[in-house]
Amino acid sequence: MAVRQALGRGLQLGRALLLRFTAKSSQACCWRRPEWPGPAAGWGRGQRPGQAPGPGAEPRRFGLRLPDRYRFFRQSVAGLAARLQRQFLGRARGGAGPCGRAVFLAFGMGLGLIEEKQAESRRVASACQEIQAIFTQKSKLLPDPLATRRCQGFRLEEYLIGQSIGKGCSAAVYEAAMPTSPQNLQVAKSGGLLPARGPDVVPRGEEEQAPPAPAFPLAIKMMWNISAGSSSEAIFSTMSQELVPASRAALAGEYGAVSYRRSKGGPKQLAPHPNIIRVIRAFTSAVPLLPGALVDYPDVLPPRLHPEGLGHGRTLFLVMKNYPCTLRQYLHTNTPSPRLASIMTLQLLEGVDHLVQQGVAHRDLKSDNILVEMDADGCPWLVISDFGCCLADEHIGLQLPFPSWYVDRGGNGCLMAPEVSTACPGPRAVIDYSKADAWAVGALAYEIFGLSNPFYGQGRAHLESRSYQEAQLPALPESAPSDTRHLVRALLQRDAGKVQLSPGVAGRSKLKLPFLLQRPSARVAANVLHLSLWGEHILALKNLKLDRMVGWLLQQSAATLLADRLMEKSCVETKMKMLFLANLECETLCQAALLLCSWRAAP
The missing domain is CATH 1.10.510.10 (Transferase(Phosphotransferase) domain 1)
Structure with a gap:
């Protein structure tokens, strides 16, 4: 306990002296004259710092001229601690009083402990930075389904459209796939679900000869365009918030890159993250009659598809990865463990x-x-x-x-x-x-x-x-x-x-x-x-x-x-x-x- 109190007192004295070292020359506590008494000479007993010493006061035996050494003290706490410890040894050999030696020892020990703590913090910060650099490179994102087709996927006609996944207050989401696999090519050749055709326009008798259902690794989100106009630039500008998680390749289409860059005050482009959705394609196209459109959202369709519709003929489409379910759907059928x-x-x-x-x-x-x-x-x-x-x-x-x-x-x-x-x-x-x-x-x-x-x-x-x-x-x-x-x-x-x-x-x-x-x-x-x-x-x-x-x-x-x-x-x-x-x-x-x-x- 005595050692702990001594160290605490040393830190307090060290802080007090450091405050005086860093004070401006215009302030009252200016260490220019070695005649001023230190704490050992009786500060607080009728005599204040900066006041002339009394008749019987002992002049201060050590004088650190701050203006000449301010840069040195500011640059290195460890150097200051070492210098004070050396001065303590010199003063001890020269017959300095016990109070002066105690001040030097406490101050040096306090600064030494501070420097040791700072060095430990620097080591930990350096280790964290090295680990962070390694795993920043090792972090793997989900593969881009259209990474090998950088020039494709910017037209709605290139996709096979499946059934509706869901709809919200501003968009509808559908299953989608690129007709590249043999199974999907067979569906495309046989007249499967294409953008211009849905269950509402399938001829009678076709259900009996329906081809096998294709896999849909993608999802297409069709925004509802009521107030954005029909120009691609106006659509991208009005719905620019939807493009925040878009990849660079997503905006490299015929209209996307030009319109998005020209839009004033456009939002930020979010860096990829495994827990954030990634938009892999973004383009504008004419609004098609998709499955269930006349039942789920007839009011937002353009008049050419629904006489009472209020929507424009062109809108924004976003292509993303197709996920099995939402969190609400998952929790409705599953109860995860506490861990x-x-x-x-x-x-x-x-x-x-x-x-x-x-x-x-x-x-x-x-x-x-x-x-x-x-x-x-x-x-x-x-x-x-x-x-x-x-x-x-x-x-x-x-x-x-x-x-x-x-x-x-x-x-x-x-x-x-x-x-x-x-x-x-x-x-x-x-x-x-x-x-x-x-x-x-x-x-x-x-x-x-x-x-x-x-x-x-x-x-x-x-x-x-x-x-x-x-x-x-x-x-x-x-x-x-x-x-x-x-x-x-x-x-x-x-x-x-x-x-x-x-x-x-x-x-x-x-x-x-x-x-x-x-x-x-x-x-x-x-x-x-x-x-x-x-x-x-x-x-x-x-x-x-x-x-x-x-x-x-x-x-x-x-x-x-x-x-x-x-x-x-x-x-x-x-x-x-x-x-x-x-x-x-x-x-x-x-x-x-x-x-x-x-x-x-x-x-």
Whole structure:
């Protein structure tokens, strides 16, 4: 205890002296004259720094002229510590007083400890950067189905159109395929389902001689064009938000590249990510009469197809990978285990973090806009889709000016974060979307863990994002991991800049861990689940040290590289570990670890 108090006193003295070293020459505490007494000469006993020494005061024996050595002190803390220690030895040999030697020793030890801590942090940051560089190159995206046909796929006539997959408020989605396989070529030659033909126009008797159904690896999304006009440039400009997840090859068609580049104030182009949908082709074409169009959406058809239709004759088509089902459909027939549910929530956080890093806010996260496919082991892989309501402006980023109620705040009002739903317009009002999608993931976690979403429906159990209180949030099942339960409640805090902690933890955290008083970002939340799933033995240590954390990261890196190399198709857990290591940052990782430790230390 005495050693700890001495070191603490040394750090306090070191901080005080450093503040005086870095003070401006115009301030009262200027170290130009060696006659001023130091702390050992009785500061605070009727004599202030900068005041002339009294008649019996002993002149200060060491004088560091800051203006001459300011650059040296600023450049190297370690050099300053070493210099003070050398001066301490010199003063000790020269017969300096014990108080002066104690000050020099405490100050040198304090600065030495500070430098050692900084060196350790630099080593950890360097290791994280090296691991991140390796896995950034190793991260594999899903293969592009049309990668070998860069000049094809920009006309609707090149696709076989199947049955309807679903429809929303602004588009309809259909199965699609390129007629390249022998089976599909047979269908095309025999007059199968082509863009100009659907069940409404199939002649009688053809059903009996119907060819075998082709495989449909693609999906075509036909936007409903009511107000965009019929020119390709106007269509691309009005529906540009749909092109945010488009690849470069998707915009290289006859109209796409020219129209998209000419559009003023176009949105950002999102970098690829495994948990984000990828648009592989985008083009405009005449609106065809697709299967079920006259029943599902007759009002948005052009007058040439439906006399009472209000749509234009041309619209935007987006080609994507065809996924088996949505998250809502998957959860309707499947009940994932608690561990699998945590991994599914983690995938959504990884996708949202990628959006935030790119300066994009989805603003319409819901289970219908999340697609699911299964890996070889039957584990679901989640993909965020439907960017029609996203915020992806190059100029404003995630800070949306809100001068009036006419500003679009996004879709899906039920899962709109409190800071968005309660925003009031004004001359300088701004809506911050940096943590809005992470809040929506917290609400979706209830559905993933088998409960009803508390922000849907009616009745006592129904909550509204603009008025609910944290105490009203229902608890996740007891089978859910404790860390995940804490994380979901943290993500659903009303105030994006505050997280409620227990009194004991909050008292310890106000000075040391200020980030604990904020709603965690998507990156920190994802790291929390990564550590909870795969770093249990690290978190079990009472003294969590950075060196041990680096050792664990190196072990995870080696195991992940080996698993990815041995298996032809990586499982979901291996893919998630690769994403974690590809986005590795020392600061956010330490925040996640300390956040977990604070939850586990709470009574």
